[in-house]
Each structure stands twice: as structure tokens, then as C-alpha cells.
Amino acid sequence: MTDRDLLAQQSALLGQAFLSSDPRRLSPPEDAAEGPFAAFRDEILLAQGVPEAAELEYTRLFISPAGAPCSPWQSAYAPEPRLMGPAHHSALEWYRRYGAEPAVENEPADHAGLLLLFFAQLAANEADDQELRAFAASHLIWMTELVSRMKTEARHPLYLSLARATEHLLASLA
């Protein structure tokens, strides 16, 4: 597997994890031998046995009406937090340049999961490193704040390990 393939595979997995409240929808990587992604794989397998606890935590962290502590949308991390802000429009521009749009129209395009999935597809298909770096700088680096909040807030090991794996990916892009 090339570095690009690995990057794509890892980003895609993280993207799916941010988008799916049910861990049974995740396909854990088979070849992660050690490090944060191996830990993440183990937690996925464990969570798939008791998915209810993970679902409860997903709701609490990301969408709870009692004040989600880790909003998954980039616009919520702007100096003036707001959904559908400039990051939404910028993400939409990126997707469209590559002939794509989010399948769900009435939700913001700058969801961490969508951004990671798009990045994965870009990593797998786009030859130009500049493009990858530009997208990461605009739409992935903000996730350091999301990850830091998750590390403080998460009560379920699946989401602690998701935070660590995402942190690892972000570090590899720096």
C-alpha cells in the first residue's frame, strides 16, 4: 500500500466514524498493526458488540440538545460560531470543483466526516500534492480543536480512540 493509499484509507475510516452513530456501520482496518489506528480498530470491534452505549455517546458528543460539547461542523469553530458559515461555502466549492456535492442537502457541508471522506477520495485520486495540502489547510487542520474537545469530553473509549486517531492523521499532514 502506498502512503497515499494509507492516507485515503485512514481518512475514509475516520470520516465514516464521524458520520455514523452506529459502530456496526464501520469497517475496521485489517492491517493496522500498532499505533492509534490499531487502537481505534480494537475499540470499533468492542463497540460493535455493545452498540447502544456508543450511540448514546455519539448523540451526547455531537448532536445533543442538552448542548453538544463537540460540534462536528467547522463553522461552529469560527470566531463567531454559526452553522452554514464561510467554511460551509468553501467546502461546497471544493466538492463542486471535483463534481460532487453532499448527498444530504439540508445539512452543512463542513461536517468533519464529509471533509475527511472527501479528503480520502482526493488522496486516492488527485495527483497534485498541492491540492491535498491546500484542502487540508483549509478544512482539516481546524479539527485539532475538535479533537482536543473530544479528548476532554468523551466518556466512551471508541470516541477517545477516534480523537487520538484523528490527531495522528492531522499530525501526519503537518
Add this chain to the structure above:
Amino acid sequence: MNITRRNLFQMTGGAAGLISFDQFFRPSAAQAATIRTLQTACAICSPNCAIEATLKDGVVQFLKGIDGDLHGEGHLCGKGTAGAEFLYDPDRLKYPMKRTNPRKGFDEDPGWVRISWQEALDTIAERFKFYIENHGRDSLLFCTLAGHDFWQRFMNAVGAINRIDHIDVCFLTDNIIQRYTTGGKQWTNDFDNSKYILLFGWDQVAKNKIVYANGIVKARANGAKVVRFAPTYTATSKMSTEFHNIRPGSDLAVALAMINVIISENLYDRDFVEQYTNFPQYETEIRTHFAQYTPEWAEGLSDVPAAVTWRIAREFATTRPAIAPAHKKTLCANYMNSTQLVHAISILNILAGTIDRPGGRYFARGIPLAGADAIWPPPPNPQKVGRRVDGRNLLPLAEEVDQGMFSTLADGMLRRHPGLIKAAFFNNYTLLGFPFPLHMEDAMRTVEFTVAMDFIPTDTTSMADIVLPSTLYLEGSGIVVRNYRATSPQAVARQPVTAPMFETRSIAYVGLELGKRLAPDHFKKPDGSWLNANELLDEQARRAGLGENFAEFRDKGRVDRPAPFVPRTTFPTVGGTNKCQILVPQFAQKGAEPLPKWHPKRDQPSAEYPYYYLTFIPGIHKRNTTQNNAFLNEIMPTNAAIINPALAQKLGISEGQMVRVRSRVGQVEVPAHLSQTVRPDCVQIAHGFGHRSRLLTKAGLKGVRDGDLVPDASVEDFIAAGNYGGSSCIMDAVVNIEPL
């Protein structure tokens, strides 16, 4: 950057091909952002000003008013302009949720999990059915406005007896009074053509009600005199020619004395009063009754010099046309004597001869819309038998209009009928809206199953078992008929400027879906198919002649039917005399006073609580629903105890210092703000703040609840005090204040 456009859907290379990219993305041919504008209507407050929304890729960028709109006249207020911040509030409720932690309270994590609409609706229907069958129809509480026709039909179809709304903290008293004194709607005021405007506490300019603010501005430009009585100096006072710093709760004394002056000096509009009112029939009773209320008597109660009352009464009666508006929260619901005050104000308008006359209070020239029941008549509804939890059945005048009663609900749930309510549905109402929210919080804890539908996680939401995410006005459709300034008919289209965000739905959807589950026959058309909200709009537009269907009307945006204003000669008052009623004989038959009598407000200053308590709704906020809006929160994030510098000096309080404000029912600790705008014997705190923590990122834990100092009441209290119109006494309290 030299970018070659590529299509990720045409590539399968690499490991990413393993994952389902196309599960979350779809192909797009769009090259660049699209910018467009759409016309719709606001719904933050009831004039529903017309809006032009500028959208980038369907995302609202900017909202502004539209010229030609009778209400906004091309303008939006601060709240209307900030409308997009409601849509895109990160705190917005996004999906239906259910509670997994049975312990309820602000300090408990409810353990929300996301559920489907199907599961949410099935659960609600099943629980409601259980309570109806096992505890009766009166075991369900609906805290909601009548709302959309389908929602109303659903409540009727399940025989809901206990539908409670906030109108008693708003305009209930005036609604009752107008039904019997003029037969008209209560807030259509022709300020533009008025020459004398008399305001008792009325404060709509300071509340940024554009439709009224513009009217006052035009009236002043036309040379009208504007006189305001109030204990606070506000933007409305600033727009007035003359301002009198009246003692709180004593406006009634001055109004009664003015009626006395006008009648005893025969200054009233003789033609109007003799031809169109019941004055000739009851002249002796009326003259005798008001003779006791002299300006000298009123001076002792109100601090308004007798000479001023004499002069203003004469000016009001002889400068024509003249008007004295009453409106909603201000003055209609403040005190235990508010019903008498709005009756007295109505009499002043009748004596001025300006009911449905240019420059006066008039009947809106509207466009009648057919309701769903007229279009698709429902089968017979079950009888509404059972106990009314708030005791409103003991106030026949309030019962007739089927509005209220927030003020007696907690007493009803905790004392009158404890345990009666098993299940509750709260639609866009939060605890802050109730007088004395602490009681309501206790009352909510006695309910076994609570559903809360809202757009943000309010305090009510945190007590719910099921949370339903609500759409906002910018996501919905409707036909808005002008009724605030409508000397000729106008209808404006509301259309979604954006698709409903996330999985939000409207109350019409909930009514229809619960109806299908619990009363299917009520939600079928004659051909057996289900009712449909879009078809309802099509039929309403067609029957009202607004277009072939709703889409045609929507594309027009607005329909005007200019027509000359022909003053009415009959007045549809209850009782069928076709005349305005000064003395209301039907009131006497219903245990109320046929002519307004002097009653003091409920709570009077004492040694322990020496200061009058005042509340207000700031111009930049709408009641208790806008404090989490990013823009509005930035402008006014919290409240304070506003006191006069003279009082501050006497008590040793400095600007910003924390103070404790106590009443006979509660206390709050809040910073002081010194201002000459309030009388030295008053303490004023803005309404709408003090949302409980954790729920709302921007508004949570900021400020204090004004209601924590205001006693709520029982229906017996109201009857004993002559409050037959059910004024909820939202600032009838006295307080102490001390520095901390």
C-alpha cells in the same frame, strides 16, 4: 492555483474505492455558487413584516424589508434582520430524541439518543392513547397556541380540554373587552391620521414594532400630539410630545378621571356616541358611576397633577381624531387591575368617536381565508368533558375566548387538580414564559410523559421525555393576511427560503401524523386520501382569489386590493345590539363589573418591600425566545436591576455592583444598572433572561429570571380581586433591593 476540474465519481483508484464515498456525496454539475433572492415573511412577532432574503447556494446571507408592505414599509427591526441566526444556530435541535435517564432536572444528563420521526410519533401516539383510555381526555395537557389548522384539528379530534396558551400574559384582557365594547380587533391603530395619541404604558416604539413606530413617527410629522404616561422613560417616551412619570399600576385612576371630565363637560363626540353606542340607554348610570373619579382623587393615587389630567382629558376629547391604543404585554397583562384599565381605555376611544374612523382604532380590512374545517369538514369531535386544570372555567369571559391561562396553570397542577395531568406537549414554550417559573418547574415534575417541540434546547426541553425539532418560519409556507395596518386588504406570501434544516418538521406535520395514528377519520379527505398541508394552501389561495393555487400566489409575492375606507355604522359587539357598549350589561350577568371601577394593583409597597417592581421586553429581543440568537445576544446578552441614581445613592449601590432583589416569593442576585429612566421608587429587570445552564450555549446561565420575583396566582385570587379578564399580573410585585 492551476486547477483542472476532475470528477471524483469517475475515479475508482486506491483504497478509497473501498469506502462508500457515494453514500454521502452525489454528482454535481454546479460550477459556482448561485446567488438569488426570495420574498417571504417574518414571524418573530405577529405583524409578520415582508422580507427579501438573499441566498448563496441556498444559505441566507442577508434579510431586508420590502417596499409596499403595509406592515414593515420596507424595513425590518433588529430581530427580523437577525433571523438567519435562528436558522444556523449551532445549538439548534436537529433530530428527534428520546430520554434514557428517567431522572429529570436541570442538573441531570437526560441521556438523549437520536430516534427516527417514526419512533417518536409512534411513542407519543401510544402514550397519549394510554392516558386517554386510562385517565380521561383531561389528563393530556397541550401547552401550545391553537396554531396550524391540522394541529388544532388533532387536538379537537382527541378531545383536548386542557389546551393552555400564553395569551393571558399578552392581550387576553383587551380581547375580552373589545368583544363586548366595540366588537373589533384590538390592535389596528390608525396613528398616521391621528392628531392626538394618548398612551397609558403603551411602549411599542421601544419594542421596535415597526408597524407602530412608523405610525407614531408619521403622526408626529403630521403635527399630532403624543402624550405618554409610564413609570419609565423609553424610546416611546422620547417620541412623545409630553411624558408623565406615573406611579406604577395607577393608570386606571387617571383614565377613569379623564372619562369623568369628558362626560361631565360633555366633550365627547356627540354624533358618534349618540348614534353608535349604548350611552343614551345607560346615560344616568354612566354619568353617576364616573362622577366619583375626579382628577384630584386620581392625583393622590398616581402622582399625576390634577390640572394635567383635566387638561389632557379636554385636549383628547376636543383634538380630533384622537386615539388611545392598548396592546399586548404592556398594560394589558401587567397588573391585577388591567382588565378595568383596558375597559377604561376602550371607553376613551368610544368617547373620542374614532372606532373604525380615520385616526382611530379600526377594524382591519382583511382577506378571509377558509380554514381546513371549512374545506374538509371533520367528523364530529368527541365531547370536551373533564376538568380544566387551570380553573379557567370559573372565569366565563376568558373561557369564551379559549385563551390562557399561563398564570394559574402551576397552581392548577399542584393544588387544584394535583396528578390530573399525566402527559404534556409543549410547543415552543419555555419555562421563562410563565409567571413564577419555579412553580411551573415543580408542576412539570409531576407529569409522567412530556414532549417538547422547539427549535433550540430550551429549559422545557430539558424536562422532556421526547424532543421534536421544529422548523422555523424561514423554512415554511403560508398566507399572511395583513391585520395591523389594513385600511385596505393585503396578503403576503410566506415561502421557505431554505429547505428545513436537518430533520426539523412543522407542527402541521406533527398534527397530521399523530392524527393518522389516533384519529384517522379526521385526517382523510372525502376520497379517502390523507389531508395534505400543501393542498390546504392551494385551496386557501384559490378560494381567497389570491391565485389558481399557492404557487401562483407565491410567485406574485403579494396581493393588494385597494379600496376606499368606508367607516362602519354597525359594531358587532357580543349582545347583538350592533352598537359600541360603554356599559356592558353582559358583564354583570357573568359576574364582572359592567363599568370599570377603581381597583388598586395587587401588591403595594410596604416596609419590607418598599419598591415597585417593573419588567420589560427589550426592543432587541422577543419575549424569551431570542436570547440565544448570536447577533441579538451580542447586542444584549444579559439583564440587570435598573434603578434610579437617587435610589442607588440612598442605598449605597454603585454601577455594576451586585445586588439582591427580594419579593415575597423569591429573590435574585444581579448587577445594578443606574439610570434616570426609572422612577426612584422602582426596580426594573428585563424579561427573557435567566435560561438555565448547559442547554443554550449563548443564553444559558446569563442573567436572572424576572418571573422569579412575581407571585403567580389561583383563579380564586383573580375572582376576589375583580380580575375577571384574567390579567396574569406579570409585574404585579413589590421588592426590596440591597447591595451585596
